[in-house]
Amino acid sequence: MKVEPETLSGFPFLTGTIRLLVSLILLSVFLTNCTKEKPFRETMFLMGTLVEIVAYPDSQQVRDAVGRAFRRMEKVEALADLKAPDSPLASLRRGEDADLPYELLQVLSVALDVARKSGGAFDPTMGELVALWGFDRNEPNVPGSFQISEAMGSVGYERLSVDGVRVRVFGKPVWLELGGIAKGYAVDEAVRVLRESGVRAGIVNAGGDLRAFGEKPGGKRWRIGVQDPDDPQGLLGVLSLKDGSVATSGDYERYFEVDDIRYHHILDPNTGRPSRSGIRSTTVVASECVLADALATAAFVLGPDRGRELFEGQNGVEGILVIEDGQILKTSGIGSVIEFESR
């Protein structure tokens, strides 16, 4: 059996004093590294949530990069503001074709892909319904059945097609709603800016939808807590990632209650009402945050079994689904490909 010599006793010629000196030098090198490796952290309120960027190491270059990453997120937020009168999306709302900026084309292409893969459980054309329920204005109310069925007539991702930069609308006007995906895209864009600016490692966290990149100093994995839907201050467990994205959709994130009924903000395109699929929350791990964000919303609507199937059907995607009865479903890679410690 080979026994590794202890670091210092591997040098038997060192006297006690020299050993002490070497130890002190090693300790000071270690401490200097620790201080150098402290990250820079900054938070900003964006896209309806608190966004935190943690970037290594804390230097002027990294601070400037974090500033640029936030500016990029602000730009994505402005583009995804569907109510801006000069937005090209206003044309789609009038039923006219429109040329969209590159960023919106990218978001829309992932949105349409997830819409197809989820059989329309995720649908980016839910704008009129979301507005009817008041989730877009933070003035939620329960609409009447007649209003709901009318607004449902405007839902239908199949009526959109993308041809280069041109988005075509078929039939009725289309009211885009990117609330279930735009945050994820903004996180990806912030990470892209950080990397292009030479930031070695970091994490961009938009209220739980996040992406970690690069090697954390000390080679440790990024540890991401998964919230407990029954007690959102507490954790169900902790995911450990080398890098990648995590996004969660839950019925505890945005909701209002009337007569003890909880109306949350994830709507089922088939009923026009908050989805009642038996799920409390879905957490997705994927390399891109835009995909994780859309898939989390989609699986929430699909329900436990079809939701898990949606995750399993895609390379590099894993997920955790919390069911109403408290059961936790996991895809096959949770616990093997992706470490997960339950609490």
Ligand code: ADP
């Ligand atoms: P959060 O913004 O809290 O992270 P989600 O990513 O789950 O939550 O997205 C919820 C938002 O997505 C809603 O506020 C609404 O704007 C939009 N949305 C609601 N239902 C759907 C749906 N079935 N498909 C696509 N988008 C939806």
Ligand code: MG
């Ligand atoms: Mg989402």
